[in-house]
Amino acid sequence: LRTVVYLERWALARAGVALLSIWLVHTALLHLLERPTSSLGQYNIEKLKETFHSANGNEEEEDEAGKLLMAERYESMWRGLQYSIVHIFGDYPETHYGEVSKFVHIVGIFVGIGVNASFIGVWVGGFTK
Numbered sequence: 021l022r023t024v025v026y027l028e029r030w031a032l033a034r035a036g037v038a039l040l041s042i043w044l045v046h047t048a049l050l051h052l053l054e055r056p057t058s059s060l061g062q063y064n065i066e067k068l069k070e071t072f073h074s075a076n077g078n079e080e081e082e083d084e085a086g087k088l089l090m091a092e093r094y095e096s097m098w099r100g101l102q103y104s105i106v107h108i109f110g111d112y113p114e115t116h117y118g119e120v121s122k123f124v125h126i127v128g129i130f131v132g133i134g135v136n137a138s139f140i141g142v143w144v145g146g147f148t149k
Contacts, residue, residue: 024146035139039108042135046128047097047104053121054094090117108132 025032094100107125110133117125 024143027149028142028146031142032139035135035142039132039135039139042128042131043101043105043108046108046124046132047094047100049124050104050121051094051097051100053118053124054090054100090121104128109136 093103108128108131110129112125112129
């Protein structure tokens, strides 16, 4: 294992930087599109919360991941990182994203899977040397 990391250190570093770059750009785009103050994102956050929570029942459960609005998930870059990496690795759950955000997800999935595959390919290629 140590030999693989040593032999492929530069290729692994390039693939890791590419993955990190895609992750940050993807998160930034979703943050800009889904934050409450975005002109392209959701509308009035308080009105959305009120409508969403009254339709789903108990407001005390709002901290569960399934009960958060997209505007709440992407209100900051730090908070959005965890949701963005899930999408980059190809998982696209049924959620309420805006139309432009769905396009960002589709592009992010294609690019993310390609970058992830290159990282895995370099890793596996190191075992054959």
